[in-house]
Amino acid sequence: MSLPSEDRLSDALLRPVRTGNAFEETMERMLQAIRLGVIGPGGRLPPERELSARLRVSRVTLREALRVLHESGYVESRRGRYGGTFVSAVLPAKAPADPPAGVAAELEDALTLRWALETGAAEAAAGRALSGADRRDLCARLDDCATAGLGEYRRKDSRLHLAVAEAAASPSLTSAVADARTRLNALLDTIPLITPNIEHSEHQHRAIIDAILRGDPPGARAAMAEHLEGTASLLRGFLS
The missing domain is CATH 1.10.10.10 (Winged helix-like DNA-binding domain superfamily/Winged helix DNA-binding domain)
Incomplete structure (x- = not known):
């Protein structure tokens, strides 16, 4: 049956x-x-x-x-x-049970663009002979993100992801990642900051930076892809 x-x-x-x-x-x-x-x-x-x-x-x-x-x-x-x-009898007003038309398509477009740009940036950064300044900047941004309070977390998180793009040494790529991140942040601002997700993200950030610093392009790409999928899951859950 x-x-x-x-x-x-x-x-x-x-x-x-x-x-x-x-x-x-x-x-x-x-x-x-x-x-x-x-x-x-x-x-x-x-x-x-x-x-x-x-x-x-x-x-x-x-x-x-x-x-x-x-x-x-x-x-x-x-x-x-x-x-x-x-x-709950009434769902939170910030994320209605019936989202406005077009939100799901906009979300998937933004996530696909981000995945293509940022996995490529991590791979490219890991494939370069990084300067001492590059290495110090990546480590500093990682530390900033790890110690950020909730009120400043998304700004520090954005800066870390831009540092990865900058380490790839392609101004055009950095500009594209910045544009994609601005678009993503507009979506992230509509959902709550969740402490377990932030803690998980910090482990993933370290895996990404470690792979870049040791010159492991496939490892950096895979670590970035896994990290982006976590954010994508939350956004789809709240907004799709």
Whole structure:
């Protein structure tokens, strides 16, 4: 017997995540299920054990995602015999359940451009014989990002990504990355800063810079690609 269409859609959205960005992809899956109405307002989420098994993530990762969804106003907890985690009756106004037409296409265009430019920049930077000034700048930007407070994080993050482009020694590429980043930041400003994502990003930033400094173009490209996919997952979850 075939599954009802709602069950099939739920299975499609709450599918296993990949391992590179487990938290971010868990957020994407959960937000899609909520904002597309697969789990409607007031609806109860599956139990944690079932959700973690379906998504193939640890209970710790799932609980962190649920905590952020709770803080962002997407879900609420109820105690007692019939308690659990429920979708909020009213979704946050900043990210409506039915986004304006064209947002998804604009998002995918911006993400594709960013991926093409920044993975290429990381690869090119790692393939160069970097000067001492190049190396010091990359390390300084990495340290700045790692110690930034929430209020200045996106600015420091942007500067680190521009430093990678600058290390590729192509002014045209640096200019293109700057334009793409400006466009991306306009989208990022519509979603909340999430501490677990920032902590994960810092590990990925270090992997990117380490690969560039040791002259490993494939490694730098792969590390940058994984990092960008984490951001893409969050943006798709909140905005698509």
